[in-house]
Structure formats: structure tokens, C-alpha cells
Amino acid sequence: MIPDPDRRTPVFEAVTRELFERDIRPLTRPAILKGLVSHWPAVESGRRSEAALADHIRAFDTGKPVRVVSTEPALQGRFFYNDDLTALNFAQRPGTVSEVLDRLLADLDVTDAPGLAVQAAPEPDILPGFGAANPPPLLGRDTFARLWIGNAVTVQTHHDLYENIACAVAGRRRFILFPPSRTRDLYVGPFETTPAGALVSMVKLEAPDHARFPRFADAWAEAELAELEPGDALYIPYMWWHHVRSLDAFSVLANYWWNPAPAYLAPMPALIHAMMAVRDLPADQRAAWAGMFEAFVFGPETPAGRHLPPGRQGIQGPMDAAAAAQVREILARTLSQPQ
Incomplete structure (x- = not known):
């Protein structure tokens, strides 16, 4: 059993797009968007019965394959690594949304059912028409839903490189959230292999190993709890860590990811490159490079080249798609040279 954090995510009611953009999103903090x-x-169907919601979703199913994940009953639906991090603790196979819905309905009264889920099934390819019947809230029509369908499963603490609105369609969901500033205290797992593509924390919230993860107490001090009923939504800002637990035997969530930054800005490759090129330098050199990063990346005068004529700022000046393409060519050429 995971204890409740001391903090609660604030709740907003009667949220309009204007209110969201003016009063909620600028705070860059999670918010429950009640009802x-x-x-x-879809929500109204779920209130009638699980079978009614399954019928509603099946009406849009193209039958295209999706990734189906499942765990042994003893794992209680927790998708994670095995004990020595050599593999994941769940099985993956192709299946269909309708097949998973049928399995969930058959197991509604089974107390030790295996954990089962379809994760992030994209509406345009897998369930076209779902978004037209259930219009995306607060966002433009070009932002499409991804559906998460399963039983009582747990998604380990992770973050996404997107902003997110997660809408509970059926079943209750329990989120525990941590700000990006607590990344160091969450003890991130391997970059190379992750349960679902996103980086995850290695700390088990139900039983934290404080001897192995001593700084986690600092992260927990800033954790906050958000609980969703069907019809509620949760706004998760960019890169906020979130642990998600579905509490019921039939659970459906639709989420919307978007990133307002231009696609040519790609911070994750830059982080990985810096880990390779900078992190293990001698301490004096690393400190010198910290000054360079402060001057050219994180400093208050960013972009840094304002003292140069506009035509001579180069990569010190504002980045655009053309400049980014030129930088990628330079990096590719540099990285391909033998060391």
C-alpha cells in the first residue's frame, strides 16, 4: 500500500479553454480538471456498465494489432524490470483492442487475474472516430487521443517529453507526481532499456528502499496526490514525473500529448551527448564546461550572441529550423570522425 503524500493536486471546476490557457497552464503545475x-x-457508457463501454470502443476498432502487455498474477499488475535489471517483468505480444476488452470483461470477478493492458493505442490508426464521438478537451482537433485500457495495473514513476491531459473514462486512477527538479532524487533506471520508452524511477513507492535510495525522502517531501473519478482529467506539465495506478478491474483512460516547442529542438540527444562528452572529464575541466553551459545554454541572456551583429551571431543567435539542420550536419560530421 502506497501512503498518501502530504500535498494534494489542486482541483479546478468548469474549466474552459480560456481559463486553462490563462490561469492553469502558466503555473506549470499539475491540476485536476474536475468533470x-x-x-x-464513452464516459456515459461506462457509467451504465463495463459491457456498454466495451461496445462503444469496439465500434471504432479497426482490428489493427496493438501491443498487449501482461504480468503474472503475483506481480499485481506492476510493469517494471526483473530483479537484476536484465529484462522486463512482463510479457508483450500483438493483439487487438477488442480481444483485450473481451478478456477484461471475462475477468471482472476474478480476484487473481493477470495484469493486462493496452497502452497508448493511437486513436487515428487503431480507433478512428473515437475522437469525433468524444471531442478532445481544451485542445485543437489536431491533437489526438491515445487509449490506455486494462485492469488494476501500475505504471512505474516516469516522465514524458510532452505536456499531457489525461482523461479518466472508466475506473478510478491514482497519480503521484513529482516535479522535474526532483529527478536526481528519483534514481532513474537504465536509459537503454525501459518498460515503455520513457525513463523510469527505480524507487518502488509501495516499499522504498531508503538505504539504497537515501535522497528519495527529499523527492517524497514534494510529491503530490491526484485521484481521478470517471469524467475527471489531470493536466500533467512537461516532464513532471508521475506514478499511475488503476484501481479497478476495468479501466480506460484517454490522454493527449503535445509539445509546443518546435520539433527541431531535441534536448534528449543533447543530454546523452553531454553525458558522453562532458560528465567524466576531470573535475576542473567539468567546472570550466559548466561555465560554458551557463553562458550559452542556461544563462539569463539566452540566446547569448546579442552583442554580435544579427548576420554574424551564428549558433549563438536564435535557433530556427534552417540553423538546426546546419548544426545537425556539423554534429554528424564531427561525431563520425575517428577519435
């Missing part, structure tokens, strides 16, 4: 999608036909 945001309570009018959706």
Missing part, C-alpha cells in the same frame, strides 16, 4: 469529460458518450 472535464463527464459529458463524453
